[in-house]
Amino acid sequence: MEAIRTIQTASESKLTIDLPASFVGRQVEVIVMPVEEVATAHLPPEQDPRYARFIQKQPPLSPHVRKMLDENPNLLKGSVLHYDDPFEPAVPRRIGSLVMILLDTHIWIWWIEGSPRLTLAQNDFILNATGLSVCMISCWELAKLVASRRMTLKLPILDWIEAGTVGASIEIVEFTTEIAVEANNLPGPFHRDPADQIIVATSRILNIPLLTADAKILNYPHVQLLI
Numbered sequence: 001m002e003a004i005r006t007i008q009t010a011s012e013s014k015l016t017i018d019l020p021a022s023f024v025g026r027q028v029e030v031i032v033m034p035v036e037e038v039a040t041a042h043l044p045p046e047q048d049p050r051y052a053r054f055i056q057k058q059p060p061l062s063p064h065v066r067k068m069l070d071e072n073p074n075l076l077k078g079s080v081l082h083y084d085d086p087f088e089p090a091v092p093r094r095i096g097s098l099v100m101i102l103l104d105t106h107i108w109i110w111w112i113e114g115s116p117r118l119t120l121a122q123n124d125f126i127l128n129a130t131g132l133s134v135c136m137i138s139c140w141e142l143a144k145l146v147a148s149r150r151m152t153l154k155l156p157i158l159d160w161i162e163a164g165t166v167g168a169s170i171e172i173v174e175f176t177t178e179i180a181v182e183a184n185n186l187p188g189p190f191h192r193d194p195a196d197q198i199i200v201a202t203s204r205i206l207n208i209p210l211l212t213a214d215a216k217i218l219n220y221p222h223v224q225l226l227i
Contacts, residue, residue, distance in 0.1 A: 065162050068155075076163055077114040080153060100131035101226065102173070102203050104212035105138040105195070112164040117213075125211055125226050133171040133208070137198045179205050187222045 061069070068075055103111065103126070110118040111126055126132060139161050145151035153160050165172055173179075175198065182201035183194070190197065196216065200223045203210040209224040210217065218225060 061166050062162065065159055065167060068159070069163060069167050074114075075155075076112045076160065076168075078154075080109060080113040080115070080151060100133055100171075100206075100208050101125060101129045102199070102206070102208050102210045103132060103134050103138075103170070104199060104210060104214060104217070105134070105141045106213060107211050108134045108138055108164070108170070109142065112168060121227065122211060122213075131171065132169065133173050134165065135173050135199050135202050136175045137195045139172065141195050173202055173206065176205075188220070190220055190222075191216050 060066075107118070107122065109115070111123075142151070142161065143157055146153060146157050155163070164170065179198060179201045182205050183197040186197060186200060186204075190200070193216075196214065199210065199212075200217060200220065203223050207224075209226050211226045212218065217223065
């Protein structure tokens with residue numbers, strides 16, 4: 001993509017820019033961002049001051065997980081042998097910034113194991129995001145699914161989580177006091193599932209969009225969602 005060469009003039013109501021000749025006759029989209037957002041737009045989430053304090057400091061991959069991934073880069077594709085998936089396809093209604101996105105638990109599972117349940121739009125959002133994250137509570141939900149035999153994995157669950165986060169460049173967002181308080185003070189009516197409350201609160205506190213197929217969340221107007 002060719003870059004804008006210079007900004008000629010700028011005022012509160014008008015912005016004049018100098019474009020390369022190749023732009024003549026073409027439609028141009030100009031995105032105006034605050035200076036502080038431009039400065040951090042290309043930082044990885046763990047270095048971005050907006051998110052860094054929420055991101056779990058994860059160690060490097062353990063040797064045995066690294067060995068498994070080196071031997072089979074597609075180790076996690078199809079690694080979910082059984083999943084009692086409660087979600088029907090739903091259409092999200094709103095869109096947010098793609099600086100970093102938060103994956104709902106089922107979206108994380110679908111993405112990591114290569115599930116056909118992931119739509120083309122959801123896949124594109126993940127591929128085009130500058131950073132991916134999941135809540136700590138999603139690890140708990142995954143463990144609960146396995147413990148209750150609603151899900152069967154090819155790998156031990158700790159190995160799956162490690163490979164599906166550190167090995168997949170997905171950050172784990174800590175469950176902080178701010179998120180805990182927000183989860184119990186969400187505006188408007190929301191259903192009583194604590195995990196969903198925490199996931200929505202995390203999206204709100206970090207001010208990042210949530211990618212989900214959960215109709216109960218998609219119908220909640222007080223959280224950024226991706227379409």
